[in-house]
Amino acid sequence: MNATTTPNPASGSTDGPVAVVGTGVIGASWAALFLAHGHDVVAYDPGAGAEAALRAAVQEAWPALSQLGLAEDASPARLRFASSAAEAVADARFVQESGPERIDLKQRLFAELDEATPAAGPIASSSSGLTPSQLQAMCGLHPERIIVGHPFHPVHLIPLVEVVPGRCTDERTVKQTTDLYTALGKKPILVRHEVPGHVTNRLQASLWREAYSLVERGVATVADIDTAISYGPGLRWALLGPLVNQHLSGGTGGMAHTLEHLGPPAQAWMDDLHDVHLTPALSALLVQGVEDELASIDQTAMVAQRDALLVDLLRRKAEQTTLP
Incomplete structure (x- = not known):
């Protein structure tokens, strides 16, 4: 809500x-x-x-x-x-x-x-x-x-x-x-045109695709991926979307400056993103990674704390006047 x-x-x-x-x-x-x-x-x-x-x-x-x-x-x-x-x-x-x-x-x-x-x-x-x-x-x-x-x-x-x-x-x-x-x-x-998965699931799928690939190739563990997002860009994404955040990273030059100076390396990163297939072996690797990450966590308490933080975040966001 x-x-x-x-x-x-x-x-x-x-x-x-x-x-x-x-x-x-x-x-x-x-x-x-x-x-x-x-x-x-x-x-x-x-x-x-x-x-x-x-x-x-x-x-x-x-x-x-x-x-x-x-x-x-x-x-x-x-x-x-x-x-x-x-x-x-x-x-x-x-x-x-x-x-x-x-x-x-x-x-x-x-x-x-x-x-x-x-x-x-x-x-x-x-x-x-x-x-x-x-x-x-x-x-x-x-x-x-x-x-x-x-x-x-x-x-x-x-x-x-x-x-x-x-x-x-x-x-x-x-x-x-x-x-x-x-x-x-x-x-x-x-959503102005029908596409499979609508909009947000497609955005999520693009992140999952590279996350799965990084795990499959041994670049990062499941826990590393979750930490990278939840303690990195995910904190900003909860307040402002990825494109506005990109705009802010350009300083006074905004999005135009970001695209001018970081556009070429960003294009190279996008070109290097890997296709991935959810084989049984990869699925098992992901499942085991999540189990390892949560081995010492009370998942019922984790969900309760997540929801409490969501409520607090929503209430705090409602107090702001300049967030789009």
Whole structure:
């Protein structure tokens, strides 16, 4: 959640609930965020024990959401669990779908959502791997209201969400989706052309590719790679993006000076980046490297400390007035 403002008590709607279909890690986090902003939420997931797991996840997220600020009428009690996807979306003003990334499952699910959701309601998918046009092809009634709203884990804390229209998506759906996410404290970016992985996963993949290659070639260990980012550029990236940071590194000359003086060596570095293939041997090397790095770490405590620092960072960033 981007804590630039305290949630508006009126951010919820009397025009119908928000439906969350698929309540795994991502869907549950979405549900908690909607509830924190005063929405009624109707959820559905066919998994065994899904309702209990969802309610536990909401309770687990609630302290962090409370620190960031709740709507006056926010309550986990405004969550209802439906017995089917069709029931969950029957009166929904907005649907956030977060089901498994399986084409066969998505085809059945989106056909059901398309038929059961009120015609004016956008259907946003959390999908990181499917394009909105692929999802629209699964809908015979209202493909124009299908859009991708791709978040980042943990969804209730990380502000970024990628809004990706498809070939059929209308402007009304783009605006409704972007406006709702903004009201949730999210930081939406509009992906103007469909590409596999959208924008941010492609940026991550470019870093992973070279990280994997450096580990495979013995240039650095897994722990070295993580230290290099988390105690180096990652600290700056949490405050300003890589291109603005590059601009600042040019001093008074800004980006123009940086590109003039560091452009040629940067080009040479980019030309030397290696292609890599996730062979079984490399996968085993990466897994072992992470296990070695975390061997003496309590991972439950690590995640709790990460989330606490995220909350503190978001609150501190909200106090600033000149960060883009």
